[in-house]
Amino acid sequence: IAGITQAPTSQILAAGRRMTLRCTQDMRHNAMYWYRQDLGLGLRLIHYSNTAGTTGKGEVPDGYSVSRANTDDFPLTLASAVPSQTSVYFCASSDEGTSGYNEQFFGPGTRLTVL
Amino acid sequence: GQNIDQPTEMTATEGAIVQINCTYQTSGFNGLFWYQQHAGEAPTFLSYNVLDGLEEKGRFSSFLSRSKGYSYLLLKELQMKDSASYLCAVYDSNYQLIWGAGTKLIIKP
Numbered sequence: 001i002a003g004i005t006q007a008p009t010s011q012i013l014a015a016g017r018r019m020t021l022r023c024t025q026d027m028r029h030n031a032m033y034w035y036r037q038d039l040g041l042g043l044r045l046i047h048y049s050n051t052a053g054t055t056g057k058g059e060v061p062d063g064y065s066v067s068r069a070n071t072d073d074f075p076l077t078l079a080s081a082v083p084s085q086t087s088v089y090f091c092a093s094s095d096e097g098t099s100g101y102n103e104q105f106f107g108p109g110t111r112l113t114v115l
Numbered sequence: 116g117q118n119i120d121q122p123t124e125m126t127a128t129e130g131a132i133v134q135i136n137c138t139y140q141t142s143g144f145n146g147l148f149w150y151q152q153h154a155g156e157a158p159t160f161l162s163y164n165v166l167d168g169l170e171e172k173g174r175f176s177s178f179l180s181r182s183k184g185y186s187y188l189l190l191k192e193l194q195m196k197d198s199a200s201y202l203c204a205v206y207d208s209n210y211q212l213i214w215g216a217g218t219k220l221i222i223k224p
Contacts, residue, residue: 042119042202042214043158058211090157103148104212106157 003027004107006091012113013081021076021110023091031096032074033104034058034066036087043090049074050096081114088112117141119215121203126221127193135188135201135218143208149177149188150202152217158202161188190220198222 004025013019025032030051035043045058049068063085065077074093078085091107119139127133139147146165150158164170164179164186176189188201200217207213 040123040216042216043204043212044214045211102210103160103163106159108157 004091004093004105006089006107006110008110009108010111010113012115013078015082015114016080019078019081019112021078021089021091021112023074023076023107024072025074025091025093025105025107026072027093027095027105028071029093029095029105030071031094031102032068033092033094034064034074034076035090035092036060036085037090037109038087046076046089081112083114086112086114117207117213119203119205119213121201121215121218123216124219124221126223127190129193129195129222129224131193132189132191133193133220135190135203135220137186137188137203137215139184139186139203139205139213139215141205141207141213144181145206145208145210147177147179147186147206148202148204148212149175149186150204151199152202153199161201193222195222195224 007022033048034046044060046064047066049055052071089110092104094102094104121137149161152158162177169178174191179186200219202217203215204212
């Protein structure tokens with residue numbers, strides 16, 4: 001089934017631990033994104049990648065890192081988790097540059113709780 | 116700074132019409148999106164406007180006025196399944212999407 005998958009679905013993590021959230025898409029989209037969504041706030045961009053091999057910082061990049069070794073995978077790593085990183089994390093992708101607009105397709109999300 | 120404003124919550128009756136407004140102040144404008152997000156699920160695309168005017172797609176329509184920094188999403192013949200949050204997002208001059216906090220729409224029978 002074409003789309004975006006994320007893993008894990010949810011996770012409870014002790015503060016200070018390292019955690020990698022996985023994201024894989026099979027639509028061959030060149031652009032991928034990581035957002036966090038907190039109650040009362042809009043989706044906030046953490047990091048993005050316009051194409052394999054390149055990444056960029058979004059609005060709230062501190063405490064997070066990403067890599068884009070290939071087109072399909074875009075993992076997000078929390079090096080040392082803190083309680084303020086408790087959130088729902090969405091991965092998204094879009095096919096930049098091939099149509100009049102670039103709809104973003106979202107994965108199902110990862111609910112992360114840092115204690 | 117960049118800002119997108121939407122009402123936090125709206126209530127409407129099944130079968131009725133509801134209009135969800137969105138005003139934006141961004142550094143440049145390259146298009147406006149509306150997404151639907153059911154509780155506990157991912158956002159899904161509803162509409163895109165880049166030129167002024169009304170775009171109709173079935174029961175949903177979206178309007179844009181660039182001069183006023185304003186858009187609305189119109190939902191007709193409301194159904195219970197339309198209970199969801201509706202997110203407005205604007206492409207700024209760097210083609211980064213700036214998101215509003217969303218409007219939670221509650222449909223009552």
